[in-house]
Amino acid sequence: MFAAAQTSGQFYMEKESYALGEPIFVQLKVVNHGPKAEAFYADDRSSLQPICSPYRIRVSRVWPVEVHHLSCPPRGISIGCGPRKIELQPGETYVDRVLLNIHHKVDAAGTYTVEALYGRVSEVQPENTTEIQSTLHFVVDEKPAGERVFEPWVAQLHSTDPMERLEAARILASVAPRSLEDTLLTFANDRWIRQYAPLAFHRLNTPRSTAAMNELLANSEPGTWERRKASEYLANDQCAGDY
Structure with missing residues (x-):
């Protein structure tokens, strides 16, 4: 993906609490600290195939009832898709985001844990792609989104x-x-x-x-x-x- 010394990345949630049924995103902020442009391979937001995404995300509910495996696993083969190449210029910041609601069951009130991983999933990405991992938390309220x-x-x-x-x-x-x-x-x-x-x-x-x-x-x-x-x-x- 990028030279670790030149570019840094961090997963985060936009906020700590969401209304029931509200769109929930995991976001990744990437910053190019170096003197030259660097390539970053972002999510293909036009695709419904998570197997094409550079992200691997697993969601679990930890309260009020502990429930694991709330994420449908990537299956099959990629069909006409792959990560998008973004050229990060020196000093530039890029924020990518992944919608959780589409492939993960986050439709009940409770406290959730997200295990997020960015890594190499496509031959278009360099073999020395740097992995980024984080464990995040968020709450879904009982009140439905307006x-x-x-x-x-x-x-x-x-x-x-x-x-x-x-x-x-x-x-x-x-x-x-x-x-x-x-x-x-x-x-x-x-x-x-x-x-x-x-x-x-x-x-x-x-x-x-x-x-x-x-x-x-x-x-x-x-x-x-x-x-x-x-x-x-x-x-x-x-x-x-x-x-």
């Missing part, structure tokens, strides 16, 4: 930046409440964010979303991501969206 929490992400769906639109769709598909059903049901009709429609419909679990999932399965081309995911969710694969 709709205002999601307003910035709904607005970001209309961004002129394609990557920002993808990030917003990924977050809303993972955490948006049923009150945003009308917004989520439009995902299948938007070619750019269509890949998140199966996850959004699966989480909604309403008569309308079930009908939309079946329609998506029927109308998607064989071999496409959307058809594969819709089929898996309809078959009740609990970790279907994890690779």
Whole structure:
């Protein structure tokens, strides 16, 4: 990844406590202290495949009831994805973030522990990639997140930046409440964010979303991501969206 003496990295949580259903991110801040540019390989936020990510994250709940294995393990093989290369200029800081809600069960009130690891997962990264590890903690409150929490992400769906639109769709598909059903049901009709429609419909679990999932399965081309995911969710694969 980078020369350890020149560049440093640190995992952290944005805050200590979150409302139930609120987007939760693990963040990694990387700083280039040296005199020359350094390459950093960041998460591919457009991908639903954690096997493509340079991060390995495991979540456990430690209170009120201790529960381990709240993370779906990376499975399968990478399909057209990999870490994004970021050129860090001298003195530059870059913050990457990983959404926990999508591949980890953080949908109950309690105290959680996160074991976060950054390392080499792709041949595009140097063999001497420096590993970064941290153990973090956060609390999920019993009070549900209000709709205002999601307003910035709904607005970001209309961004002129394609990557920002993808990030917003990924977050809303993972955490948006049923009150945003009308917004989520439009995902299948938007070619750019269509890949998140199966996850959004699966989480909604309403008569309308079930009908939309079946329609998506029927109308998607064989071999496409959307058809594969819709089929898996309809078959009740609990970790279907994890690779």
